[in-house]
Amino acid sequence: MLELPAGSRVLDCPCGQGRHAHLLAEAGFDVDALDYSEELLAVARKRGTGKTLRYTQGDMRKLPGRWTGRFDAVVNLFTSFGFFLDPADDARVIREFARVLKPGGVLVWHGGSRDGVMAKFLERDWWVSDDGTMIGHERSFDPLSGVLTVLTTWEGKRTRGEREHRIRLYTATRLSELCAEAGLVVEQAFDAWRDRPMTRRSSEMLLVARKE
Numbered sequence: 001m002l003e004l005p006a007g008s009r010v011l012d013c014p015c016g017q018g019r020h021a022h023l024l025a026e027a028g029f030d031v032d033a034l035d036y037s038e039e040l041l042a043v044a045r046k047r048g049t050g051k052t053l054r055y056t057q058g059d060m061r062k063l064p065g066r067w068t069g070r071f072d073a074v075v076n077l078f079t080s081f082g083f084f085l086d087p088a089d090d091a092r093v094i095r096e097f098a099r100v101l102k103p104g105g106v107l108v109w110h111g112g113s114r115d116g117v118m119a120k121f122l123e124r125d126w127w128v129s130d131d132g133t134m135i136g137h138e139r140s141f142d143p144l145s146g147v148l149t150v151l152t153t154w155e156g157k158r159t160r161g162e163r164e165h166r167i168r169l170y171t172a173t174r175l176s177e178l179c180a181e182a183g184l185v186v187e188q189a190f191d192a193w194r195d196r197p198m199t200r201r202s203s204e205m206l207l208v209a210r211k212e
Contacts, residue, residue: 001208002106004029008072011100013060014080018044024075025053032067034058061092067100074101079111079204082168087146090168091178098182101211107184109207110192114146114169116203132156146170172198172205184209 004010006028012021015033017040025031034056035041041055049055058064061084074097084090097107118141126136133156140149146168153162170178176186189197192204 001108002073004072004106009070011067011071011074013063013074013076013097015044015055016040016080018047018055020075020077021053021055022047025050032056032071034060034063036060060096061089063096063100069100069102071100071105072102073106073108075108077108077110079167081109081111082170083166084168087168090170091181094178094184095182098179098184098211101184103211105211107179107207107209107211109175109209111204112148112167112169113198113202113205114171115200116198116205117148117169119201120203129156133159141169172207175207176209179207179209183212185212 008029010024010029010031012031012033014035015021016035018033021031021033030052032054036059038057041057044055082090124138128134133154135154138151147166148169149166151164172189179186186207186209188208190206191198191202192206198205
């Protein structure tokens with residue numbers, strides 16, 4: 001998909017535990033990876049670092065100035081977008097991705113598609129994990145803000161608890177507009193990781209945008 005030669009510079013942002021950054025480095029790319037969580041970065045560094053794999057703690061709303069025009073590709077994978085309270089921060093992130101890309105560089109964005117999630121909206125579900133823990137999800141959606149709220153509860157032999165998280169869902173149209181405002185043109189839209197075009201019922205979408 002990236003169609004980049006070995007040695008190309010790639011930014012994984014945010015990188016979390018480094019599972020993608022590590023594999024990208026193994027594939028021959030020169031990788032920088034950034035995340036806000038020092039705890040997750042500690043796990044990532046245990047996977048290994050080197051001349052072609054570097055981890056940085058930081059905020060993706062304000063990437064290091066030295067990275068301007070540095071990367072051949074930026075990857076934002078597995079629903080790593082839309083968690084800020086202010087939607088203007090999401091637009092800032094897209095602008096930062098554009099800033100650190102070289103002219104002609106590629107952004108690969110993967111996450112939930114508002115259209116598809118709403119077409120198959122599931123208010124609640126539950127399952128049992130391998131160790132016998134019961135896990136349940138309850139979901140609500142605010143169509144005005146576009147925010148999906150998920151309450152997760154779990155109960156097992158040794159543990160029980162609950163937590164809530166929120167994520168702002170976007171349509172492909174709105175994300176394409178945010179990209180265009182930042183100088184990025186969406187060239188392809190896939191149905192998640194499948195080699196087929198996204199549809200209105202795609203729960204996940206993978207967009208490929210290029211810097212003008």
